[in-house]
Amino acid sequence: MLVVVALGGNALLQRGEPMTAETQRDNVRRAAASLAEMVRAGHRLVVTHGNGPQIGLLALQGAAYRPDEAYPLDVLGAETEGMVGYLIEQELENALDHAVPVVTLLTQVVVDSKDTAFANPTKPVGPTYEEKEARRLAAARGWRIAPDGTGWRRIVSSPLPLEIPDMRVIKLLVEREVIVICAGGGGIPVVKLEDGSLVGVEAVIDKDRASGLLAEQLKADALLLLTDVDAVYRQWGTPQASPVQAISPDETELLDLPVGSMGPKVEAASRFVQAGGAVAGIGLLADAAKILDGTAGTLFLGRKVDDGA
Numbered sequence: 001m002l003v004v005v006a007l008g009g010n011a012l013l014q015r016g017e018p019m020t021a022e023t024q025r026d027n028v029r030r031a032a033a034s035l036a037e038m039v040r041a042g043h044r045l046v047v048t049h050g051n052g053p054q055i056g057l058l059a060l061q062g063a064a065y066r067p068d069e070a071y072p073l074d075v076l077g078a079e080t081e082g083m084v085g086y087l088i089e090q091e092l093e094n095a096l097d098h099a100v101p102v103v104t105l106l107t108q109v110v111v112d113s114k115d116t117a118f119a120n121p122t123k124p125v126g127p128t129y130e131e132k133e134a135r136r137l138a139a140a141r142g143w144r145i146a147p148d149g150t151g152w153r154r155i156v157s158s159p160l161p162l163e164i165p166d167m168r169v170i171k172l173l174v175e176r177e178v179i180v181i182c183a184g185g186g187g188i189p190v191v192k193l194e195d196g197s198l199v200g201v202e203a204v205i206d207k208d209r210a211s212g213l214l215a216e217q218l219k220a221d222a223l224l225l226l227t228d229v230d231a232v233y234r235q236w237g238t239p240q241a242s243p244v245q246a247i248s249p250d251e252t253e254l255l256d257l258p259v260g261s262m263g264p265k266v267e268a269a270s271r272f273v274q275a276g277g278a279v280a281g282i283g284l285l286a287d288a289a290k291i292l293d294g295t296a297g298t299l300f301l302g303r304k305v306d307d308g309a
Contacts, residue, residue, distance in 0.1 A: 001221035001278070002174070003038065003292070006211035007031055007049040007285060008227035012084065019057045019127065028087040029095075034288045036095035039179070041289065046174060046218060047088060050207045051080035051185030056126020056154060073156065074189050074200030081106050081184035088181050102179045107166050108198060109187030109205055109213075115159035123158035123204050124148045157203040161186065161210045165198065167217055174218065186210040212268030221278045222292060225265045226285040232266060232298040246299045249274050269300045 012027045013019060039045060055076050062070040071079075085104030093102050121144045128151035129137065135152075138145045143154045164170070164187065173180045186205030190198040208225050215223040231243035234255060244255075249270035262282075269280035283290075283297020290296035 001042075001292075002044045002046070002218065003222040003224060004046045004048065004211055004215035004218065004220045005035065005038070005224045005288065006207055006226060007047065007088070008207070008225070012049060013053040014228055016128070019053060024054075024084075025087055025091070028084075029091045031285050032088065032091035032095040034285055035092055037289050038292070039096060039100060043292075044174070044177065045179050046170070046214065046220070047092075047179065047181045048183045048207060048211045048214065049084050049088060049181070049185070051077065051084060051204070052123070052125045053127065054080040054084060055185060055204060059126060059154075072200065073202045073204055077185050077188050077204060078106055081188065085181045085184050092179065092181075100177070100179055103173060103181065104184075105166065105169065105173070105180055105182040107164065107170075107182045107184070107187045108190045109161045109183065109210055110163040110165065110192055110198070111159035111189050111201065111203065111205065112162060113191040113201065115157075117159040118157045118203065121155040121157045122146075123156050123206060124153040125156055125204060126154045128153055158186075158206045159189065159201075159203050161205050161213050163192075164210075164214060164217065165190075167214075170214070171218065183207070183210045183214050206264045208264045208268040212272050215272050215277060216275045219276075223269060223272045223277055223280040224288055224291060225269060225280070225282045226288055226291075227262075227265070227282070228284070229262070230284045230287070230297065232262060232282050236262070244298045246294075246301065249300065273300045 013024055017023050035045060058076045058079055089102045089104045128148060131152050134145045137143060145152050146155045170180055170182055186207040187210050189201050189203040189205050191201050192198055212223060233241045233243055235241050252266050252270050265282050269282055272280045280300040281291035281297045287296035
């Protein structure tokens with residue numbers, strides 16, 4: 001099967017962990033072991049990844065500059081694509097004993113400059129803070145903040161991905177049986193001007209929505225959205241919370257899901273199978289192979305898989 005695997009930013013740098021290069025590499029090495037297991041099972045992979053913690057870290061570093069010298073989010077997004085992509089590429093090559101070619105591709109993704117998301121930030125980035133500290137930083141730096149898990153984080157605009165201009169290159173590499181790491185952090189957000197040229201914008205595209213669009217356009221068989229939660233849950237955050245083993249797109253409307261995290265994952269998984277994908281799954285990074293065979297995570301089922309795919 002051709003599988004688009006989306007690695008969550010919080011799976012690569014888990015909540016509460018120090019944002020050091022060593023910590024990220026250790027987590028990426030474990031992720032690469034799971035990906036390599038799928039390759040050895042005969043699957044072809046296209047890998048995407050989140051960048052919420054990483055882009056927030058770079059933004060904090062940029063705060064050391066004067067406001068007019070700080071780099072915008074599209075440039076920081078490109079930097080995280082290179083940073084995280086490099087680690088995944090190297091560790092996956094090592095896990096596969098360099099038997100399969102792997103490449104990282106900086107990927108632009110077109111959004112609508114009039115998207116209402118620019119006026120309604122929902123995407124968490126950066127580290128988690130206690131509420132008092134988050135409010136202090138928000139006041140000092142002009143941030144918008146919101147609860148995330150047991151803490152608070154900065155939130156930024158997350159417009160819908162519309163087009164992947166680099167799709168021709170991605171398809172060419174996939175046809176040559178190269179494992180492609182692309183659309184990292186949802187891709188670099190750009191808008192198309194009247195003359196057809198592209199220019200970056202201040203936003204972070206949701207990685208799961210971009211991964212779903214990528215999987216649709218590649219006509220992938222499966223879409224895996226891997227995170228630090230083992231499944232989609234009914235009544236999340238309550239004592240009555242229970243994991244969902246399998247669900248149809250229609251049933252997802254009954255779930256009350258966090259807008260900036262699990263909500264986009266369920267939306268992307270549902271859209272993918274409705275568009276003709278065979279299966280989409282949500283769960284733990286360590287359970288990637290088990291999610292595909294239906295023994296872990298939450299499954300969204302679509303068309304029958306062609307064994308020759």
